Amino acid sequence: MTDEWQARAEALADKLTADGDLHTAEWRAAVRGVPRHELVPRYYEQEGTSYRLITPDDDASRQAWLDLVYSDTTLITAVVADSSGRQVPVSSSTKPDLMVRMLEALDVHDGHRVLEVGTGTGYNAALLSHRLGADRVFSIDLRPELVDTAADRLAAIGYRPVLRAVDGSGGLPEHAPYDRIIATCSVAAIPGAWIEQTAPGGLILVDVEGQLSAGNLVLLRRGEDPVAEGKFLDWYGRFMALRHDAANVGNAWPAVDRSQGEERTTAVDPVELDGGFRFLAQFRLPPGTQHTLTVDDGTPTATCLTNRDGSWCSVDRTADESGRYLVRHAGPRDLWADVEHAHDEWATMGAPAWHRFGLTVTPTAQRVWLDSPDGEHTWNLTT
Structure with missing residues:
Protein backbone atom coordinates (compact mmCIF):
# COMPACT_ATOMS: atom_id res chain seq x y z
CA MET A 1 0.00 0.00 0.00
CA THR A 2 2.88 2.41 0.81
CA ASP A 3 4.34 2.10 -2.69
CA GLU A 4 0.89 2.62 -4.19
CA TRP A 5 0.21 5.94 -2.47
CA GLN A 6 3.75 7.31 -2.57
CA ALA A 7 4.01 6.88 -6.32
CA ARG A 8 0.68 8.66 -6.70
CA ALA A 9 1.67 11.46 -4.29
CA GLU A 10 4.90 12.02 -6.21
CA ALA A 11 2.95 12.08 -9.49
CA LEU A 12 0.57 14.66 -8.01
CA ALA A 13 3.48 16.87 -6.91
CA ASP A 14 5.02 16.55 -10.38
CA LYS A 15 1.74 17.52 -12.04
CA LEU A 16 1.23 20.54 -9.79
CA THR A 17 4.80 21.62 -10.57
CA ALA A 18 4.38 21.13 -14.33
CA ASP A 19 1.10 23.06 -14.29
CA GLY A 20 2.76 26.04 -12.60
CA ASP A 21 0.88 25.69 -9.31
CA LEU A 22 3.78 24.46 -7.15
CA HIS A 23 7.20 26.13 -7.13
CA THR A 24 9.07 25.59 -3.86
CA ALA A 25 10.99 22.52 -2.77
CA GLU A 26 9.50 22.63 0.76
CA TRP A 27 5.91 22.40 -0.43
CA ARG A 28 6.77 19.80 -3.08
CA ALA A 29 8.22 17.67 -0.28
CA ALA A 30 5.03 18.14 1.74
CA VAL A 31 2.77 17.03 -1.13
CA ARG A 32 4.99 14.00 -1.72
CA GLY A 33 5.24 13.16 1.96
CA VAL A 34 1.66 13.46 3.24
CA PRO A 35 -0.60 10.40 2.70
CA ARG A 36 -3.81 12.20 1.68
CA HIS A 37 -5.72 8.90 1.46
CA GLU A 38 -5.37 8.41 5.22
CA LEU A 39 -7.26 11.67 5.72
CA VAL A 40 -9.90 11.03 3.04
CA PRO A 41 -10.86 7.34 3.46
CA ARG A 42 -14.24 8.01 1.83
CA TYR A 43 -15.96 10.80 -0.08
CA TYR A 44 -19.29 11.77 -1.61
CA GLU A 45 -20.04 11.79 -5.31
CA GLN A 46 -22.74 14.12 -6.58
CA GLU A 47 -25.64 12.56 -8.46
CA GLY A 48 -28.01 15.29 -9.62
CA THR A 49 -29.14 17.11 -6.48
CA SER A 50 -28.08 14.34 -4.08
CA TYR A 51 -24.78 12.80 -2.95
CA ARG A 52 -23.70 9.15 -2.80
CA LEU A 53 -21.07 7.92 -0.32
CA ILE A 54 -18.12 6.21 -2.03
CA THR A 55 -16.00 3.78 -0.02
CA PRO A 56 -13.27 1.46 -1.32
CA ASP A 57 -14.55 -2.05 -0.55
CA ASP A 58 -12.56 -4.15 -3.03
CA ASP A 59 -9.28 -3.94 -4.93
CA ALA A 60 -10.78 -2.31 -8.04
CA SER A 61 -12.64 0.36 -6.07
CA ARG A 62 -9.56 0.92 -3.88
CA GLN A 63 -7.41 1.61 -6.91
CA ALA A 64 -10.02 4.03 -8.29
CA TRP A 65 -10.25 5.72 -4.87
CA LEU A 66 -6.46 6.13 -4.68
CA ASP A 67 -6.36 7.55 -8.20
CA LEU A 68 -9.00 10.14 -7.29
CA VAL A 69 -7.51 11.04 -3.90
CA TYR A 70 -4.15 11.78 -5.54
CA SER A 71 -5.66 13.69 -8.44
CA ASP A 72 -6.19 17.44 -8.60
CA THR A 73 -9.79 17.15 -7.41
CA THR A 74 -11.96 18.61 -4.66
CA LEU A 75 -13.52 15.80 -2.62
CA ILE A 76 -16.78 16.31 -0.71
CA THR A 77 -16.37 14.64 2.68
CA ALA A 78 -19.46 15.61 4.71
CA VAL A 79 -23.08 16.25 3.71
CA VAL A 80 -26.11 17.27 5.81
CA ALA A 81 -29.73 18.20 5.04
CA ASP A 82 -30.97 21.79 5.05
CA SER A 83 -34.42 22.91 6.24
CA SER A 84 -36.03 21.72 3.00
CA GLY A 85 -34.38 18.28 3.16
CA ARG A 86 -31.95 19.10 0.34
CA GLN A 87 -28.45 17.66 0.81
CA VAL A 88 -25.80 20.33 1.36
CA PRO A 89 -22.00 19.75 1.45
CA VAL A 90 -20.48 21.10 4.67
CA SER A 91 -16.90 19.86 4.43
CA SER A 92 -14.46 18.97 1.69
CA SER A 93 -10.83 18.35 0.88
CA THR A 94 -9.84 21.27 -1.34
CA LYS A 95 -8.37 20.82 -4.83
CA PRO A 96 -4.62 20.38 -4.32
CA ASP A 97 -3.72 23.02 -6.93
CA LEU A 98 -5.66 25.69 -5.02
CA MET A 99 -4.29 24.43 -1.71
CA VAL A 100 -0.63 24.69 -2.71
CA ARG A 101 -1.13 28.04 -4.43
CA MET A 102 -2.59 29.40 -1.21
CA LEU A 103 0.17 27.92 0.93
CA GLU A 104 2.84 29.45 -1.29
CA ALA A 105 1.01 32.81 -1.33
CA LEU A 106 1.01 32.70 2.48
CA ASP A 107 4.82 33.01 2.35
CA VAL A 108 5.56 30.98 5.47
CA HIS A 109 9.08 30.72 6.83
CA ASP A 110 10.76 28.43 9.35
CA GLY A 111 9.59 29.28 12.86
CA HIS A 112 6.28 30.78 11.79
CA ARG A 113 3.13 29.93 13.73
CA VAL A 114 0.05 29.42 11.55
CA LEU A 115 -3.66 29.35 12.40
CA GLU A 116 -5.88 27.53 9.92
CA VAL A 117 -9.62 28.29 10.03
CA GLY A 118 -11.42 25.28 8.58
CA THR A 119 -9.79 21.99 9.55
CA GLY A 120 -11.90 19.83 7.25
CA THR A 121 -10.16 16.52 6.67
CA GLY A 122 -6.89 17.76 8.17
CA TYR A 123 -4.94 17.54 4.90
CA ASN A 124 -3.99 21.21 4.88
CA ALA A 125 -2.95 20.98 8.54
CA ALA A 126 -0.82 17.95 7.60
CA LEU A 127 0.92 19.89 4.82
CA LEU A 128 1.58 22.77 7.22
CA SER A 129 2.84 20.35 9.88
CA HIS A 130 5.20 18.74 7.38
CA ARG A 131 6.56 22.16 6.43
CA LEU A 132 6.76 23.87 9.85
CA GLY A 133 6.42 21.15 12.48
CA ALA A 134 3.09 20.28 14.09
CA ASP A 135 3.88 22.30 17.22
CA ARG A 136 3.61 25.48 15.14
CA VAL A 137 0.28 24.63 13.51
CA PHE A 138 -3.16 25.43 14.96
CA SER A 139 -6.41 24.49 13.27
CA ILE A 140 -10.05 25.12 14.15
CA ASP A 141 -13.44 24.01 12.84
CA LEU A 142 -17.01 24.20 14.04
CA ARG A 143 -18.08 20.55 14.24
CA PRO A 144 -16.55 18.59 17.16
CA GLU A 145 -16.94 15.21 15.45
CA LEU A 146 -15.11 16.49 12.38
CA VAL A 147 -12.26 17.90 14.48
CA ASP A 148 -11.98 14.71 16.54
CA THR A 149 -11.84 12.57 13.40
CA ALA A 150 -9.20 14.81 11.82
CA ALA A 151 -7.13 14.73 15.04
CA ASP A 152 -7.20 10.92 15.15
CA ARG A 153 -6.25 10.57 11.49
CA LEU A 154 -3.48 13.15 11.76
CA ALA A 155 -2.05 11.42 14.83
CA ALA A 156 -2.11 8.11 12.96
CA ILE A 157 0.26 9.54 10.34
CA GLY A 158 2.51 11.23 12.89
CA TYR A 159 1.16 14.79 13.15
CA ARG A 160 -0.29 16.33 16.32
CA PRO A 161 -1.10 19.99 15.66
CA VAL A 162 -3.39 21.84 18.07
CA LEU A 163 -6.99 21.28 16.93
CA ARG A 164 -10.06 22.82 18.52
CA ALA A 165 -13.81 22.76 17.80
CA VAL A 166 -14.85 26.43 18.02
CA ASP A 167 -16.61 29.10 16.00
CA GLY A 168 -13.95 30.08 13.49
CA SER A 169 -14.87 33.77 13.59
CA GLY A 170 -13.37 34.01 17.08
CA GLY A 171 -10.03 32.53 16.08
CA LEU A 172 -8.02 30.82 18.82
CA PRO A 173 -6.94 33.58 21.23
CA GLU A 174 -5.24 31.34 23.78
CA HIS A 175 -2.43 30.54 21.33
CA ALA A 176 -2.17 33.94 19.62
CA PRO A 177 -0.39 35.79 18.12
CA TYR A 178 0.06 34.04 14.78
CA ASP A 179 2.43 34.94 11.99
CA ARG A 180 -0.04 33.71 9.41
CA ILE A 181 -3.79 32.96 9.29
CA ILE A 182 -5.21 30.95 6.41
CA ALA A 183 -8.95 30.34 6.04
CA THR A 184 -10.33 27.47 3.99
CA CYS A 185 -13.83 28.92 4.28
CA SER A 186 -15.37 32.11 2.96
CA VAL A 187 -16.52 35.15 4.94
CA ALA A 188 -18.65 38.16 4.05
CA ALA A 189 -16.32 40.36 6.11
CA ILE A 190 -13.06 39.80 7.99
CA PRO A 191 -13.66 38.87 11.66
CA GLY A 192 -12.01 41.39 13.95
CA ALA A 193 -10.53 38.59 16.06
CA TRP A 194 -8.37 37.48 13.12
CA ILE A 195 -6.79 40.92 12.84
CA GLU A 196 -6.22 41.10 16.60
CA GLN A 197 -4.64 37.63 16.71
CA THR A 198 -2.24 38.27 13.82
CA ALA A 199 1.19 39.58 14.78
CA PRO A 200 2.14 42.99 13.30
CA GLY A 201 3.52 42.34 9.83
CA GLY A 202 1.69 39.01 9.64
CA LEU A 203 -0.50 37.86 6.77
CA ILE A 204 -4.13 36.73 6.49
CA LEU A 205 -5.34 34.84 3.42
CA VAL A 206 -9.10 34.38 3.06
CA ASP A 207 -11.90 34.13 0.52
CA VAL A 208 -14.17 37.20 0.88
CA GLU A 209 -17.61 36.59 -0.62
CA GLY A 210 -20.75 38.70 -0.46
CA GLN A 211 -24.44 37.93 -0.75
CA LEU A 212 -24.25 36.59 -4.33
CA SER A 213 -21.45 34.16 -3.33
CA ALA A 214 -19.21 36.44 -5.39
CA GLY A 215 -15.68 37.12 -4.25
CA ASN A 216 -12.12 35.91 -4.28
CA LEU A 217 -9.03 35.39 -2.19
CA VAL A 218 -7.50 38.47 -0.59
CA LEU A 219 -4.08 38.62 1.07
CA LEU A 220 -3.99 41.12 3.92
CA ARG A 221 -1.00 42.36 5.91
CA ARG A 222 -1.53 43.42 9.51
CA GLY A 223 -0.05 46.79 10.46
CA GLU A 224 1.18 47.98 13.84
CA ASP A 225 -2.35 49.18 14.59
CA PRO A 226 -5.25 46.70 14.37
CA VAL A 227 -5.56 47.51 10.66
CA ALA A 228 -5.00 45.12 7.75
CA GLU A 229 -4.79 45.89 4.06
CA GLY A 230 -3.99 44.07 0.84
CA LYS A 231 -4.93 43.13 -2.70
CA PHE A 232 -7.16 40.43 -4.11
CA LEU A 233 -5.15 37.72 -5.84
CA ASP A 234 -5.14 37.56 -9.63
CA TRP A 235 -6.20 33.90 -9.62
CA TYR A 236 -9.51 32.56 -8.44
CA GLY A 237 -10.41 30.46 -5.41
CA ARG A 238 -13.60 30.00 -3.44
CA PHE A 239 -14.77 28.03 -0.40
CA MET A 240 -17.87 27.05 1.54
CA ALA A 241 -19.09 29.79 3.87
CA LEU A 242 -17.94 29.98 7.49
CA ARG A 243 -20.80 28.84 9.72
CA HIS A 244 -21.46 29.83 13.32
CA ASP A 245 -23.94 27.06 14.20
CA ALA A 246 -23.26 23.44 13.27
CA ALA A 247 -26.99 22.71 13.13
CA ASN A 248 -27.74 25.57 10.75
CA VAL A 249 -26.82 24.82 7.15
CA GLY A 250 -29.10 27.46 5.67
CA ASN A 251 -32.78 27.82 4.96
CA ALA A 252 -34.50 27.24 1.66
CA TRP A 253 -35.43 30.45 -0.14
CA PRO A 254 -39.13 31.17 -0.76
CA ALA A 255 -40.38 29.75 -4.05
CA VAL A 256 -41.52 32.18 -6.73
CA ASP A 257 -43.61 31.66 -9.87
CA ARG A 258 -41.23 32.78 -12.60
CA SER A 259 -43.88 32.34 -15.30
CA GLN A 260 -45.54 35.53 -14.04
CA GLY A 261 -44.25 39.09 -13.99
CA MET A 349 -13.91 51.45 -14.89
CA GLY A 350 -12.57 49.31 -17.75
CA ALA A 351 -14.02 45.93 -16.68
CA PRO A 352 -11.35 45.58 -13.95
CA ALA A 353 -9.75 42.21 -13.22
CA TRP A 354 -9.34 40.86 -9.69
CA HIS A 355 -5.81 42.14 -9.12
CA ARG A 356 -7.04 45.75 -9.34
CA PHE A 357 -9.25 45.37 -6.27
CA GLY A 358 -8.04 45.66 -2.69
CA LEU A 359 -9.43 45.64 0.84
CA THR A 360 -8.75 47.76 3.92
CA VAL A 361 -9.96 46.50 7.31
CA THR A 362 -10.10 48.78 10.37
CA PRO A 363 -11.87 48.28 13.72
CA THR A 364 -14.82 50.33 12.44
CA ALA A 365 -15.07 49.67 8.70
CA GLN A 366 -14.13 47.32 5.87
CA ARG A 367 -13.72 48.93 2.47
CA VAL A 368 -13.11 47.44 -0.97
CA TRP A 369 -11.24 49.74 -3.35
CA LEU A 370 -10.11 49.86 -6.96
CA ASP A 371 -6.41 50.43 -7.71
CA SER A 372 -5.69 52.47 -4.55
CA PRO A 373 -7.09 52.75 -1.01
CA ASP A 374 -7.36 56.50 -1.65
CA GLY A 375 -8.97 56.15 -5.08
CA GLU A 376 -12.39 57.38 -6.14
CA HIS A 377 -14.01 53.93 -6.38
CA THR A 378 -14.75 52.31 -3.00
CA TRP A 379 -17.47 50.04 -1.62
CA ASN A 380 -18.26 49.07 1.96
CA LEU A 381 -18.48 45.45 3.03
CA THR A 382 -21.42 44.57 5.27
CA THR A 383 -19.90 43.70 8.66
Missing part, protein backbone atom coordinates in the same frame (compact mmCIF):
# COMPACT_ATOMS: atom_id res chain seq x y z
CA GLU A 262 -43.52 41.94 -16.36
CA GLU A 263 -41.31 41.48 -19.41
CA ARG A 264 -38.68 43.71 -20.99
CA THR A 265 -35.29 43.27 -22.64
CA THR A 266 -31.73 44.15 -21.64
CA ALA A 267 -28.42 44.68 -23.40
CA VAL A 268 -26.49 43.19 -20.47
CA ASP A 269 -25.52 39.57 -21.14
CA PRO A 270 -26.52 37.63 -18.00
CA VAL A 271 -23.56 35.28 -18.54
CA GLU A 272 -21.34 38.17 -17.41
CA LEU A 273 -22.84 37.75 -13.95
CA ASP A 274 -21.08 34.36 -13.76
CA GLY A 275 -17.67 36.04 -13.53
CA GLY A 276 -15.87 38.79 -11.64
CA PHE A 277 -18.53 41.38 -12.51
CA ARG A 278 -20.82 39.70 -9.95
CA PHE A 279 -18.48 40.90 -7.18
CA LEU A 280 -19.24 44.53 -8.04
CA ALA A 281 -22.92 43.91 -8.85
CA GLN A 282 -23.61 42.59 -5.34
CA PHE A 283 -22.72 46.01 -3.87
CA ARG A 284 -25.54 47.57 -5.89
CA LEU A 285 -28.20 44.97 -5.07
CA PRO A 286 -30.34 45.16 -1.91
CA PRO A 287 -29.35 42.99 1.07
CA GLY A 288 -30.89 39.53 1.02
CA THR A 289 -30.47 38.83 -2.69
CA GLN A 290 -29.71 35.35 -4.00
CA HIS A 291 -28.23 34.38 -7.38
CA THR A 292 -29.24 31.06 -9.02
CA LEU A 293 -29.43 29.49 -12.47
CA THR A 294 -32.28 27.75 -14.26
CA VAL A 295 -30.81 24.58 -15.75
CA ASP A 296 -32.34 22.48 -18.50
CA ASP A 297 -30.75 19.10 -19.23
CA GLY A 298 -27.48 20.24 -17.66
CA THR A 299 -27.34 23.57 -19.54
CA PRO A 300 -28.02 26.92 -17.80
CA THR A 301 -30.87 28.67 -19.64
CA ALA A 302 -31.63 31.63 -17.36
CA THR A 303 -29.94 33.72 -14.67
CA CYS A 304 -32.19 34.40 -11.67
CA LEU A 305 -32.08 36.86 -8.78
CA THR A 306 -34.43 36.63 -5.78
CA ASN A 307 -34.75 38.95 -2.81
CA ARG A 308 -36.42 38.18 0.49
CA ASP A 309 -38.78 41.14 -0.04
CA GLY A 310 -40.43 39.20 -2.88
CA SER A 311 -38.59 40.86 -5.76
CA TRP A 312 -37.25 38.53 -8.44
CA CYS A 313 -36.02 38.50 -12.01
CA SER A 314 -35.19 35.83 -14.57
CA VAL A 315 -33.03 36.68 -17.59
CA ASP A 316 -32.74 34.38 -20.62
CA ARG A 317 -29.11 33.52 -21.36
CA THR A 318 -29.70 33.35 -25.14
CA ALA A 319 -30.06 36.67 -27.00
CA ASP A 320 -32.82 37.46 -29.47
CA GLU A 321 -32.13 38.45 -33.08
CA SER A 322 -31.36 42.02 -32.04
CA GLY A 323 -28.76 40.88 -29.48
CA ARG A 324 -30.90 41.64 -26.44
CA TYR A 325 -31.97 39.33 -23.61
CA LEU A 326 -35.50 38.76 -22.29
CA VAL A 327 -36.04 39.86 -18.65
CA ARG A 328 -39.01 38.74 -16.55
CA HIS A 329 -39.35 40.51 -13.21
CA ALA A 330 -41.83 41.16 -10.41
CA GLY A 331 -41.99 42.50 -6.89
CA PRO A 332 -41.31 45.87 -5.30
CA ARG A 333 -37.90 46.29 -6.97
CA ASP A 334 -36.52 45.66 -10.47
CA LEU A 335 -33.40 43.74 -9.48
CA TRP A 336 -32.05 43.58 -13.02
CA ALA A 337 -32.11 47.39 -13.21
CA ASP A 338 -29.64 47.35 -10.31
CA VAL A 339 -27.44 44.95 -12.29
CA GLU A 340 -27.61 47.21 -15.35
CA HIS A 341 -26.49 50.22 -13.31
CA ALA A 342 -23.62 48.19 -11.83
CA HIS A 343 -22.64 47.02 -15.32
CA ASP A 344 -22.44 50.61 -16.56
CA GLU A 345 -20.15 51.43 -13.64
CA TRP A 346 -18.02 48.33 -14.25
CA ALA A 347 -17.64 49.16 -17.95
CA THR A 348 -16.69 52.77 -17.15
